[in-house]
Amino acid sequence: MVSSEYERRIAARFAGFDQDGNGYIDREDFSAAAKGLLAEFGTTARSDKGQALYAGAEAFWQGMAGIADRDGDQRITRDEFVNGAVKRLRDNPERFAEIARPFLHAALDVAGKGGDGTVSVEDTARVIRILGVPEEIALAAAASLDGDGDGKVGEAEIVPAFARYFTVPE
Ligand code: CA
Ligand code: CA
Numbered sequence: 001m002v003s004s005e006y007e008r009r010i011a012a013r014f015a016g017f018d019q020d021g022n023g024y025i026d027r028e029d030f031s032a033a034a035k036g037l038l039a040e041f042g043t044t045a046r047s048d049k050g051q052a053l054y055a056g057a058e059a060f061w062q063g064m065a066g067i068a069d070r071d072g073d074q075r076i077t078r079d080e081f082v083n084g085a086v087k088r089l090r091d092n093p094e095r096f097a098e099i100a101r102p103f104l105h106a107a108l109d110v111a112g113k114g115g116d117g118t119v120s121v122e123d124t125a126r127v128i129r130i131l132g133v134p135e136e137i138a139l140a141a142a143a144s145l146d147g148d149g150d151g152k153v154g155e156a157e158i159v160p161a162f163a164r165y166f167t168v169p170e
Protein backbone atom coordinates (compact mmCIF):
# COMPACT_ATOMS: atom_id res chain seq x y z
CA MET A 1 0.00 0.00 0.00
CA VAL A 2 1.28 3.44 -0.91
CA SER A 3 1.19 5.84 2.01
CA SER A 4 0.21 9.48 1.72
CA GLU A 5 3.53 10.35 3.36
CA TYR A 6 5.30 8.60 0.49
CA GLU A 7 3.14 10.49 -2.02
CA ARG A 8 3.96 13.76 -0.29
CA ARG A 9 7.68 13.09 -0.42
CA ILE A 10 7.51 12.15 -4.11
CA ALA A 11 5.67 15.41 -4.82
CA ALA A 12 8.35 17.38 -2.96
CA ARG A 13 11.15 15.69 -4.95
CA PHE A 14 9.38 16.36 -8.23
CA ALA A 15 8.93 20.01 -7.25
CA GLY A 16 12.66 20.17 -6.48
CA PHE A 17 13.54 19.10 -10.01
CA ASP A 18 10.78 21.19 -11.60
CA GLN A 19 12.59 24.43 -10.88
CA ASP A 20 10.25 26.65 -12.89
CA GLY A 21 7.13 24.90 -11.59
CA ASN A 22 5.54 24.37 -15.00
CA GLY A 23 4.52 20.79 -14.23
CA TYR A 24 7.26 18.86 -16.00
CA ILE A 25 11.00 18.40 -15.74
CA ASP A 26 13.06 19.31 -18.77
CA ARG A 27 16.49 20.62 -19.73
CA GLU A 28 15.49 24.16 -18.76
CA ASP A 29 15.05 23.11 -15.15
CA PHE A 30 18.62 21.78 -15.01
CA SER A 31 20.10 24.88 -16.61
CA ALA A 32 17.98 27.00 -14.22
CA ALA A 33 19.52 25.15 -11.28
CA ALA A 34 23.01 25.79 -12.68
CA LYS A 35 22.16 29.45 -13.25
CA GLY A 36 20.77 29.77 -9.73
CA LEU A 37 23.90 28.29 -8.20
CA LEU A 38 26.18 30.57 -10.19
CA ALA A 39 24.15 33.62 -9.14
CA GLU A 40 24.12 32.52 -5.49
CA PHE A 41 27.91 32.18 -5.41
CA GLY A 42 28.79 35.08 -7.72
CA THR A 43 30.37 32.92 -10.43
CA THR A 44 30.07 33.68 -14.12
CA ALA A 45 28.76 31.17 -16.65
CA ARG A 46 31.87 31.74 -18.78
CA SER A 47 34.33 30.80 -16.08
CA ASP A 48 35.79 27.28 -16.02
CA LYS A 49 33.68 26.47 -12.97
CA GLY A 50 30.57 27.88 -14.65
CA GLN A 51 31.16 25.86 -17.81
CA ALA A 52 31.76 22.69 -15.80
CA LEU A 53 28.52 23.28 -13.92
CA TYR A 54 26.49 23.71 -17.11
CA ALA A 55 28.13 20.61 -18.59
CA GLY A 56 27.27 18.68 -15.43
CA ALA A 57 23.69 19.97 -15.54
CA GLU A 58 23.34 18.82 -19.15
CA ALA A 59 24.74 15.37 -18.31
CA PHE A 60 22.37 15.14 -15.34
CA TRP A 61 19.42 16.02 -17.58
CA GLN A 62 20.48 13.51 -20.26
CA GLY A 63 20.83 10.80 -17.64
CA MET A 64 17.43 11.52 -16.13
CA ALA A 65 15.79 11.71 -19.55
CA GLY A 66 17.38 8.38 -20.50
CA ILE A 67 15.80 6.77 -17.46
CA ALA A 68 12.44 8.50 -17.25
CA ASP A 69 11.38 10.14 -20.53
CA ARG A 70 9.59 7.11 -21.92
CA ASP A 71 7.83 8.87 -24.80
CA GLY A 72 10.95 10.81 -25.80
CA ASP A 73 9.27 14.24 -25.87
CA GLN A 74 12.16 15.79 -23.87
CA ARG A 75 9.92 16.30 -20.86
CA ILE A 76 9.56 14.21 -17.74
CA THR A 77 5.99 14.35 -16.52
CA ARG A 78 5.03 13.62 -12.94
CA ASP A 79 3.81 10.21 -14.06
CA GLU A 80 7.09 9.46 -15.82
CA PHE A 81 8.97 10.64 -12.74
CA VAL A 82 7.00 8.50 -10.30
CA ASN A 83 6.71 5.37 -12.42
CA GLY A 84 10.04 5.63 -14.23
CA ALA A 85 12.68 7.60 -12.41
CA VAL A 86 11.77 6.94 -8.80
CA LYS A 87 11.22 3.20 -9.19
CA ARG A 88 14.22 2.56 -11.39
CA LEU A 89 16.59 4.70 -9.36
CA ARG A 90 15.41 3.21 -6.10
CA ASP A 91 16.43 -0.19 -7.45
CA ASN A 92 19.80 1.20 -8.48
CA PRO A 93 20.92 4.21 -6.42
CA GLU A 94 24.47 3.88 -7.77
CA ARG A 95 23.09 4.72 -11.19
CA PHE A 96 21.63 7.95 -9.86
CA ALA A 97 24.92 8.78 -8.15
CA GLU A 98 26.74 8.34 -11.48
CA ILE A 99 24.26 10.58 -13.26
CA ALA A 100 24.35 13.31 -10.62
CA ARG A 101 28.05 13.18 -9.72
CA PRO A 102 29.53 15.52 -12.40
CA PHE A 103 26.93 18.17 -11.57
CA LEU A 104 27.42 17.84 -7.80
CA HIS A 105 31.19 17.84 -8.21
CA ALA A 106 30.97 21.09 -10.20
CA ALA A 107 28.48 22.56 -7.70
CA LEU A 108 30.92 21.92 -4.84
CA ASP A 109 33.66 23.60 -6.88
CA VAL A 110 31.43 26.65 -7.36
CA ALA A 111 30.43 26.80 -3.70
CA GLY A 112 33.76 25.82 -2.14
CA LYS A 113 36.16 28.47 -0.99
CA GLY A 114 39.21 26.41 -0.13
CA GLY A 115 39.70 24.79 -3.53
CA ASP A 116 39.89 21.37 -1.87
CA GLY A 117 36.49 20.17 -3.12
CA THR A 118 34.77 20.63 0.22
CA VAL A 119 32.12 23.15 1.22
CA SER A 120 31.15 24.47 4.66
CA VAL A 121 27.87 23.22 6.08
CA GLU A 122 26.33 26.72 5.74
CA ASP A 123 27.29 26.99 2.08
CA THR A 124 26.11 23.43 1.46
CA ALA A 125 22.71 24.53 2.80
CA ARG A 126 22.69 27.31 0.17
CA VAL A 127 23.49 24.75 -2.54
CA ILE A 128 20.82 22.24 -1.61
CA ARG A 129 18.19 24.97 -1.12
CA ILE A 130 18.76 25.97 -4.75
CA LEU A 131 18.53 22.30 -5.72
CA GLY A 132 15.02 22.17 -4.31
CA VAL A 133 15.39 21.15 -0.68
CA PRO A 134 12.91 23.29 1.29
CA GLU A 135 14.47 26.31 3.00
CA GLU A 136 13.32 25.28 6.47
CA ILE A 137 15.14 21.95 6.38
CA ALA A 138 18.15 22.92 4.24
CA LEU A 139 20.52 23.70 7.12
CA ALA A 140 19.65 20.57 9.08
CA ALA A 141 19.93 18.54 5.88
CA ALA A 142 23.34 20.06 5.12
CA ALA A 143 24.54 19.31 8.66
CA SER A 144 23.36 15.73 8.31
CA LEU A 145 25.45 15.40 5.13
CA ASP A 146 28.59 16.06 7.15
CA GLY A 147 28.98 12.42 8.11
CA ASP A 148 32.46 12.75 9.63
CA GLY A 149 31.55 15.94 11.54
CA ASP A 150 34.46 18.10 10.34
CA GLY A 151 32.12 21.01 9.46
CA LYS A 152 32.61 20.51 5.73
CA VAL A 153 30.80 18.52 3.08
CA GLY A 154 32.69 16.74 0.32
CA GLU A 155 31.71 14.78 -2.77
CA ALA A 156 31.91 11.43 -0.97
CA GLU A 157 29.32 12.73 1.51
CA ILE A 158 26.94 14.63 -0.77
CA VAL A 159 26.60 12.23 -3.72
CA PRO A 160 25.17 9.20 -1.88
CA ALA A 161 23.01 11.42 0.35
CA PHE A 162 21.61 13.25 -2.65
CA ALA A 163 20.85 9.91 -4.30
CA ARG A 164 19.07 8.70 -1.16
CA TYR A 165 17.04 11.91 -0.91
CA PHE A 166 15.86 11.89 -4.50
CA THR A 167 15.25 8.17 -4.82
CA VAL A 168 12.80 8.30 -1.89
CA PRO A 169 12.81 5.01 -0.06
CA GLU A 170 9.28 3.83 0.74
CA1 CA B 1 9.90 22.59 -15.34
CA1 CA C 1 8.10 12.47 -21.62
Ligand code: CA
Nearest residue numbers: 146148150152
Ligand atom coordinates in the same frame (compact mmCIF):
# COMPACT_ATOMS: atom_id res chain seq x y z
CA1 CA D 1 32.63 16.16 6.38
